Amino acid sequence: MQLDRALSRTSRRLIVTLFIGQGLALVALFTTVAISSIAGVQLAGVERVAGWPSTATLIGGSLAAYPIGRLMGRFGRRIGLSIGYIVGISGGLLAGAAMLLRSFPLFLAAMVLLGASRAAADQARYAAADVSPAHLRARAVSLVVSAGTIGAIIGPALTPIAGRLSEALGADKLVGPWFANAALFVITLLFVSIFLKPDPRDVARDIARHERAAATQPDRSAAPDAPARSFGQIVRGDVSVRVALIALALAQVTMVMLMNITPVHMTHFEHGLEDISFVISLHILGMYALSIVTGWISDRWGRRLTIGLGALMLIGACVLAPTNPDTLPLAASLFLLGLGWNFCFVAGSSLLTDRLRVNERARIQGAADLVVSVSSAIGSLSSGELMASVGYQSSATIGIGLAIIIAAATLASARMPLQTVEV
Known part of the structure; x- marks a missing residue:
């Protein structure tokens, strides 16, 4: 189905705006991603707190995901995103x-706020889905997700520059990147x-009405004026929503768990920081760089x-990673891990949006992101314990099991008829 020319132009312009905005937000966040654990250890004076800043960030994201979704549902995507950037x-x-006051508790509080800002920024992908017709929705989502490539490249490159600037001003080199983070969020906000x-929420209503009038889109988004359902009603009543949530949550756990323990695994084989950075860089590339291709495949x-393809990639990554500790095989495995996550993330986000009415989207998407944030926290917090207790290979085997669940749920749902909604 083709939108009318004016609505189509508005849709394209808003998607580009969301892509640029997400790129700016992720540049801000990735400017400090490499130094948060170092800063935490420096402030606390003990290495055992190295994971605390990351955990605080995950807690912030978990706490903010659902409220920010409800806020966007009530006041619009622009207001919700703007509040998230202000929190950033x-x-x-x-x-x-x-950092200036040498206060570790204050630093952890800041990490909670930055985690909340990431949760808000990540919902930009749903705003892109809002302004797209169903047959182009995954491509719109994937374009916004691909903005992570910009953040992954530019953000870390700004870290040493901001550090040198703060040293030139007489402060510690770890001070500057945090103020650079704030400045970049100001630019993003503006x-x-x-x-x-116009607000993507309003455009979504126009698109849904257009699709309904054309009688070509019998999914949930074609019923913008139907009563909103609760999260429980939607999950219980729609197998596609359950598949989307399983894909989003379990792909997140699998990815975070293996990503977190691979650097530790590499140190056991005397790899240096350059090798570890190379492997993680390839992993991030897999997570974001091919997003547009993923969106095209999904549409x-x-x-x-x-x-299903994403689940197979996750299985392949978890099978291959423990087999060879050399740099290139690990880099290939982690790239595949990131790509498998990307397939599940883009398609899962698009499938979830497909099955929701316009007046349900922001609230239910916020609840879904809460599930993803909690899953990420579980993967992060459990990864170290699993590595210490059962080792790298057994941890990867757990990842295989989780990915098999994704594949099984997807296969089972394919045998079921697609539900319709009474409007």
Whole structure:
């Protein structure tokens, strides 16, 4: 189905705006991603707290995901994203102040705020889905997800520059990146506040009405005025939503768990920081760089098939990673791990949006992101314990089991008829 020309132009412009805004937000966040654990250890004076900043970030994301979704549902995507960026500004400033004041508790509070800002920024992909017709939805989601490539390249490159600037001003080199983080969030806030108009929520209603009038889109998004259902009603009543949630959550656990323990595994084989950085860089590339291809596959071949392919990639990564500790095989395995996550993430996000009414989307998507955030926290917190207790290979085997569940759920759902909704 083709939208009318004016609506189509608005849709394309908003998707580009969301892509640029997400790129700016992730540059801000990735500027400090490499130094948070170092800063935490420096402030606390003990290495055992190295994982605490990351955990605080995950807690912040978990706490914010659902409220920010409800906020977007009530006041619109632009307001919700803007509030998230303001929280990010506050987090960056607070972290910089914590470094100057040498306060570890203040630093952890800042990490919670930055985690909340990431949760808000990640919902930009759903805003892109809002402004796209169903047959182009995954490509819109994937374009916004691909902005992570910009963040992954530019953000870490700004870290040493900001560090040198803070040293030139007489402060510790770990102070500057946090204030750079805040400054970048200011730019993001201004950009989105000015250019993300009309609000994607309003455009979504126009598209849903257009699709309903054309009688070509019998899914949930074609019923913008139908009563909103609760999260429980939707999950119990729609197998596709259950598949989307399983894909999003279990792919996240698998990815985070193996990603976190691979650097430790590499140190056991005397790999240096250069090798470890190379492997993680390839992993991040897999997570984001091919997102547009993923979106095309999902729109062309279907969400469930794309999720199934992602599950197979996750299985392949978990099988291959323990077999060879050399740098290149591990880099290939971690790239495949990131790509499998990307397939599940893009297609799962698109499938979830396909099955929701317009007046349900922001709230239910926030609840879904809460599930993903909690899953990420579980993967992060359990990874070290699993590595210490059962080792790298057994941890990867657990990842295989989780990916098999994704594949099985997708295969089982393919045998069931697609539910319709009474409107």
